Amino acid sequence: MNKFSVSNSAAAGCVHAGVDLIAPHFDAFIVDVWGVVCDGVSAFPAAVDALRHLRAIGPVALLSNTARRSHALARHLTGLGIDVDCYDVLLTAGEACHLALKSGRWRAEGQTGDGGVLYIGPDRDRIILAQSGVQECRSLKEATAIVCTGMLETLNSVEAHNRLLVEWLKRDLPFICANPDRIVRIGAKTVPCAGALAERYQYLGGRVLQFGKPEPAIYHACINKLQQLRPSLTRARILAIGDGLETDIAGANRQGLNSVLVKTGIHGLQETEGLVERKYAGSPPVPDYVATALDW
Secondary structure, three states: OOOOOHHHOOOOOOEEOOOOOOHHHOOEEEEOOEOOOEOOOOEOHHHHHHHHHHHHHOOEEEEEOOOOOHHHHHHHHHHOOOOHHHOOEEEEHHHHHHHHHHHOOOOOOOOOOOOEEEEEOOHHHHHHHOOOOOOEOOOHHHEEEEEEOOOOOOOOOOHHHHHHHHHHHHOOOOEEEOOOOOEEEEOOEEEEOHHHHHHHHHHOOOOEEEOOOOOHHHHHHHHHHHHHHOOOOOHHHEEEEEOOHHHHHHHHHHHOOEEEEEOOOHHHOOOHHHHHHHHOOOOOOOOOEEEOOOOO
16 A cells, blocks of 8 residues: 555545545644645635635644745735735744844854854845844855855756855855755746755755754744644644645654645655655655645
């Protein structure tokens, strides 16, 4: 039997068209954004409707690996027609990274001083450094770390960054990744993300610090906010919904959350089993449910 088949899950026995039969068994929801609610260019109307149905059951948290700050994502979603009445909580990897920069938690143990960072990514996401107290360096020689929100706009593949990765490695610079996603769908395009560079840097032997899913800290923050809205809420009553096995489902598995894998995102473009078995040969992430879309 296919180990990634939902029929292999204890909680479900078929691929669902939507989440209408699953959601009533839970009290709160953690929902991914890109690939689930929108493609970055347009909202999925059925998903927006489903969010409102979910909110009628319990609080909804949108949890995204985007490197954008939370307020910037909220503004972007509003422009797509995903208004604040669709969710109760919104958290992003970019916000978590910004807060870590601001608090100094990004520094290696024993590291002191005001050394700055070299920023790598689109200009629009440079705001992650604003009001963080961290100085942006203009040259590699001055940098004590790399802060990455995405690919350089002049280099559109991991391979094109190899020379830079080797230079950073020679200086033993920690790589601070503000978006652990490896790829994302934006409209009809598949775009590599900061997570792909982080994966390559770590493979070469570099030190990587990632924020966002599947790391536990962002789940702890998200669950804490949901429990503030519903104090009696337990993890057993939270349902996580996402399109990424390596991020959404792996993160939910590690936190003991039930999960739904929707097939509207990145795994519609690649062979799921081959990808995951190569990275998780011992214990691959497995969803409790599979749905064709976030639909009601």
